[in-house]
Amino acid sequence: MPPALFAPLATAPAITVIQFTRVVAYTLLFLLVRDATRRLGGRSRWWMVMPLVAVAAAEAGLGLLQNARDEAVQGTYLNRNHFAGLLEMVLPLTVAYAAALFARRSLVKAAAVLSLALLILSGLVSSLSKSGFAAGLAGLFVMGALAITGRVRDAKKWLVIAALAAVILFGFVFLPSDAFVANYGGVTSKGPAALEGRGPIWRETMSLIAAYPAFGCGLGNYETAFLKYQAAVVDRVFTYAHNDYLQLAAELGVVGFLFAAACLLPVFARPFRAAAQGPGRTTLYLGLGCAGAITAIALHSVTDFNMYVPANALTLAWICGIAASLPLGSGKPAADRHQMLRGRFALGLAFLLIVYAPARMLFESQFSSDSRAESLFCRFGICDTDAVMTAQTLAHGGQAGAVPIAELFKTLRRDPNAPSRWCDTGEAMLRAGRDADAEYCFSRALYLAPHIPAILMQAADFYYGTHQTGRAIEQMSRVLADTDANDDFIFDWYMEKKLPVSEVLAHGLPPGPRAATAYMRDLIATGRPGGREAWIWIAARGFVDARLAREYVRVLFAQRDYETAARAWTQYLGPHGNGYLQSNWVFNGDFETDLSDSAFDWSINAWDEVEAAVDAQVAHTGTHSIRIRFEGKENLDYNGVGQTTFVKPGRYRFEAYMRTEEITTDKGVAFHIYDRESGARLDVRTEELTGTHDWTKIERVVVVPRETRLLRIEVSRQRSMKFDSLIQGTVWIDSVELAPVNF
Secondary structure (H helix, E strand, C coil): CCCCCCCCCCCCHHHHHHHHHHHHHHHHHHHHHHHHHHCCCCCEEEEEHHHHHHHHHHHHHHHHHHCCCCCCCCCCCCHHHHHHHHHHHHHHHHHHHHHHHHHHCCHHHHHHHHHHHHHHHHHHCCCCCCHHHHHHHHHHHHHHHHHHHHHHCCCHHHHHHHHHHHHHHHHHHCCHHHHHHHHHHHHHHHHHHHHHHHHHHHHHHHHHHCCCCCCCCCCCHHHHCCCCCCCCCCCCCCCCCCCHHHHEEEEEEHHHHHHHHHHHHHCCCCCCCHHCCHHHHHHHHHHHHHHHHHHHHHHHCCCCCCHCCHHHHHHHHHHHHHCCCCCCCCCCCCCCCHHHHHHHHHHHHHHHHHHHHHHHHHHHHHCCCCHHHHHHHHHHCCCCCHHHHHHHHHHHHCCHHHCCHHHHHHHHCCCCHHHHHHHHHHHHHHCCCCCCHHHHHHHHHHHCCCCCHHHHHHHHHHHHHHCHHHHHHHHHHHHHHCCCCCCCHHHHHHHHHCCCHHHHHHCCCCHHHHHHHHHHHHHHHEEEEHHHHHHHHHHHCCCHHHHHHHHHHHHHHHCHHHHHHHHHHHHHHHHHHHCCCEEECCCCCCCCCCCCCCCCCCCCCCCCCEEEEEEEECCCCCEEEEEEECCCCCCCCEEEEEEEEECCCEEEEEEEEEEEEEEEECEEEEEEECCCCCCCCEEECCECCCCCEEEEEEEEEEEECCCCEEEEEEEEEEECCCCCCCCCEEEEEEEEEEEECCC
């Protein structure tokens, strides 16, 4: 591209123009309300509060109606926190108005306004906005503390303020519902979920601030500029930092932030001063209400982006206009030498909006997708690059890379921090045969968004298409390292490109078990080849967990590959197998390990009139056994406890210990051992125990024929043919062993 003729203070000036016009609108509203409130004077100034109270009460009423319908409580807003932002600002003003009416003995009007305050408070509570509710109560506390400071002297005022704090704390604890209180759990989380996911965003925003310290990345440009530093949560697009102060610092830099603070802090401080030294009750109560409102939104802005919601920003501008009109000292208006200058300034801003707004509407309704017209409008700050690109992409078969390079250059000039623009330009360069330029474009995209999955995967396609398979796999591996949201897509991509499993294992998976086990599960679920190779690789690194082992064993079992399944289970168990398939071919024969859902572990099936469970109180060895209690209501043919085990041909010694307590009927409890695939090949039973016996050793030699691969070992009781056949009593099983004698 040709060199730039100037360096803008915003990474995407067209977006900054939109945000700037909003700031102009807020400024005009502030000036309008300030001058109107000044001209009203006296008690009439409360007329400027009434529209806010009416809107907030209507929103709160709608919110309560939504709550009654079990809908999300957010009024006409898209978000409950921004709905709460409006209510928390207006609530202190409403309470202050009610207090002023009570002070004037207008009890009926005061009661009516107080009822509106209660309505607004109810809407705030039902919104379930944690920060909003806390900020609203903080605003009320500041109001009360200021009033107490002005009326109570000496040490007593601190006692009264402490009592007020106790009342506010009582409301904070007991006013919210159980669902509201439960929502506070996310605030104390650690890691990526800290402060409900805000913690990592704030930390990474600090890096963005450090990158643009003087003038920031430009008002409204947070979303694109943040991509370079976004690493903790990469599955979402963050248009806002969820902290107005951090986002303003990132977008305006030190210079802009200090300028904004210099303009706003005197306005914010004025109601506090008016509440302390302003003349008359009206000034006092208006000052208290404005101070509470500003405190509330100032606190809520620490955890949200209320000032980027035009409705709430306009509300704050309105309240600031009232606050700026409050007289100080004697109440006599000072000579305003700059009134004419401010009037001309306001008229200039108004003229700017009057011209800009219809031009913007005309552009969006008629020319937004016309590239040539859009370029003309964009000279005056009215741009819609996305609409033009969408139209161009559709006109070229839905491929952004097929758009003419000149058009793509235009998008890059407007927003050079957008990695997606660089990817689109890179694809166009590749189509034009400019491979080196294409690689440069993709390297820029990766520099600007090193952790964003969509950019990494688009770069992977580019590198694979230019025969740089290693770099392509590297990008996919980086996606797997940051998130699990794209696992299926990436594993399908590996399969589509016919990458060998060995190459995926060596280069396509990031360090650690998460991606490796996910890849193994994908191979299992899809039935793709390479499962055994992947299992050996994962197991050798200790990445296998119980769930994955059960899933893999279950698949091998379904494929009738019993030996591989048993060896895989043994490999997972490692030293915790206690000699499984070495000295004992029964797994967990002492029941000291919690029962799993493995095909080679004990199963306890539900059975009517029988209670079977692991017993931690009675044991032959160790601390656990299996207890089976018969209730004496049925003549059962029982086999509810058992295990399937893999065996090889040869002689085995079966051994177990059994304890019985008052087992009735002639048919007692024994072990049934048989070939799980064909009982005709092997089917033996041990001796039965009835009555009461202490731990008794049960033994039997089992000869496994050549065709047998699986044995089923069950605790069994056969149905009795006698009159007294309803079995009752309890049996314990422990120390079960199947040991090879010779082969």
